[in-house]
Amino acid sequence: MVSESRALKQKALTLFEYEAEQYATLREQEQGFRDQLSIVTRMLAGKRGTILDIGCAAGSEMMALRKMQLRVVGLDFSACMLRYARERFSGDPNVELCQGDAESVPFRSESFDHVTCLGVMEYLPDYRPTLQEISRVLRPGGSAVFSVPTRISPYYVTTQIFDRFVGPSWRAIKSLGGRWTPPTRPALGHAPNVCTPWGFRRLLREFGLQPQQSAFSNFFVHPLDRISPTGHDRLAGFLERFSSSIIIGWTGSQYLVCARKALPNRER
Numbered sequence: 001m002v003s004e005s006r007a008l009k010q011k012a013l014t015l016f017e018y019e020a021e022q023y024a025t026l027r028e029q030e031q032g033f034r035d036q037l038s039i040v041t042r043m044l045a046g047k048r049g050t051i052l053d054i055g056c057a058a059g060s061e062m063m064a065l066r067k068m069q070l071r072v073v074g075l076d077f078s079a080c081m082l083r084y085a086r087e088r089f090s091g092d093p094n095v096e097l098c099q100g101d102a103e104s105v106p107f108r109s110e111s112f113d114h115v116t117c118l119g120v121m122e123y124l125p126d127y128r129p130t131l132q133e134i135s136r137v138l139r140p141g142g143s144a145v146f147s148v149p150t151r152i153s154p155y156y157v158t159t160q161i162f163d164r165f166v167g168p169s170w171r172a173i174k175s176l177g178g179r180w181t182p183p184t185r186p187a188l189g190h191a192p193n194v195c196t197p198w199g200f201r202r203l204l205r206e207f208g209l210q211p212q213q214s215a216f217s218n219f220f221v222h223p224l225d226r227i228s229p230t231g232h233d234r235l236a237g238f239l240e241r242f243s244s245s246i247i248i249g250w251t252g253s254q255y256l257v258c259a260r261k262a263l264p265n266r267e268r
Contacts, residue, residue, distance in 0.1 A: 005124065009077065020084060023057045024059075024088075028063075032236075036217045039217055040118065040145050040147070040256065047113070050072075050112055051065055051072055051115065053115075053118075054115065055120035056097070058084035065116070073097075074096070102129075105133040105137050107137050112138055115134050116144070117134060117147075121148045123192070127200070141260065143258055143260055146257050149253060150250075150252070155221065155251075197257075210261075212259060212260050214257040
């Protein structure tokens with residue numbers, strides 16, 4: 001498992017080093033990112049103290065956290081991502097950046113009031129080591145917010161079917177017509193480690209993290225996203241208002257949950 005984890009993380013690192021400039025320049029313009037961040041900031045409303053942002057990338061969500069008057073420590077595996085983040089926050093004494101691994105967080109136990117871990121878990125073969133570390137560095141009573149792709153999303157199901165059964169033939173046809181150019185983007189080499197919401201909540205409880213709030217986001221519709229991007233964005237934006245709906249919310253492709261670390265018995 002250790003060697004598998006190392007190999008998968010190296011592939012993810014290659015991918016994110018390649019995408020670092022895009023994260024630094026375009027990430028905050030993406031509607032899906034803004035929708036998720038809006039939910040995260042609502043979940044953290046009124047929180048104070050120091051927050052650890054695991055997988056901080058080029059610092060896009062850190063800007064929103066700073067606007068909430070939180071002191072931010074950003075942790076990322078990619079030195080290239082961190083270079084962009086350092087440029088962005090070079091004059092802010094309330095931002096600290098550190099290169100490190102989500103499965104081995106280089107900080108003392110109970111040293112953070114809150115933690116965010118957005119878009120990280122799906123690149124790991126097993127959620128448990130990272131959840132163990134988050135629980136360890138989080139102070140009792142503190143909040144941890146996660147964003148993880150959900151297996152039950154229709155978008156995940158339809159894209160998997162398309163990529164497996166339709167994609168190869170479609171690319172072959174385009175290639176014959178001289179319109180297909182092989183992608184230069186580094187391949188991850190494995191499917192994302194997606195969750196089921198109930199399974200992820202159960203795992204959180206195993207590590208002393210009690211789910212408090214949850215929502216869904218990114219209501220992508222396949223293949224409309226490829227056929228009509230403009231129409232797709234309008235539909236996805238409309239569906240976003242149902243992110244907390246029991247009936248419609250589960251169709252979102254991202255599951256967001258805020259969990260609270262249990263207090264010692266004497267403090268409850």
